[in-house]
Amino acid sequence: MILPKDRDTRFITIRRGGTLTDSDHRLLAFWAAACAEHVLHLFESVQPSDPRPRQAIEQIRAWARGEIRMSQSRAAGGHAMAAARDLSGAARHAAYAAGQAAVVAHVAAHDLGAAAYAIRAVRAAAPGRQRESAGRLECRWQREQLPDVIRELVLDDQRLRNEICWSVFDC
DSSP states (O other), X not given: OOSOSSOOGGGSBGGGTSSBOHHHHHHHHHHHHHHHHHHHHHXXXXXXXXXXXXXHHHHHHHHHTTSSOHHHHHHHHHHHHHHHTTXXXXXXXXXXXXXXXXXXXXXXXXXXXXXXXXXXXXXHXXXXXXXXXXXXXXXXXXXXXXXHHHHHHHHHHHHHXXXXXXXXXXX
8 A cells, every 4th residue: 555545635636626736747757757667677677578567657658748648547557567466576566666657647646656666676676685775775866856846745745655655765
């Protein structure tokens, strides 16, 4: 579970009664895509012939550019998460990161899902004693990718949801 029981209105678009602008929603989508793409090689090294996670990342970017409908990106996210089902470890988490990124088009708060699963993928890929430091480095890299416009929003959300996101945002 990566979403809180009560939805944060900062991640609900204005037209749906929240405070999130469309432009900020798109920035969250691009950031989530970057987080997922950064670990995609961990999936592709195990499943090189399965294009679903890569396609999910491409779809969320296409949605953010206004080229496809939300439902297309959301469907691609489901397909990426299906690619994870029979896997374990880093490859599984990387596929989930891609899936979570793609569903940001539907629910903006999934941006942290993409980031959290990417951190989990990096941790799973690292040797035992290096897992925590690898996760912290990934978390810092992700934060460096944040556009200034949404930086405080995401950092505050990481603080609020860190516990339900496996405490991966302690970096």
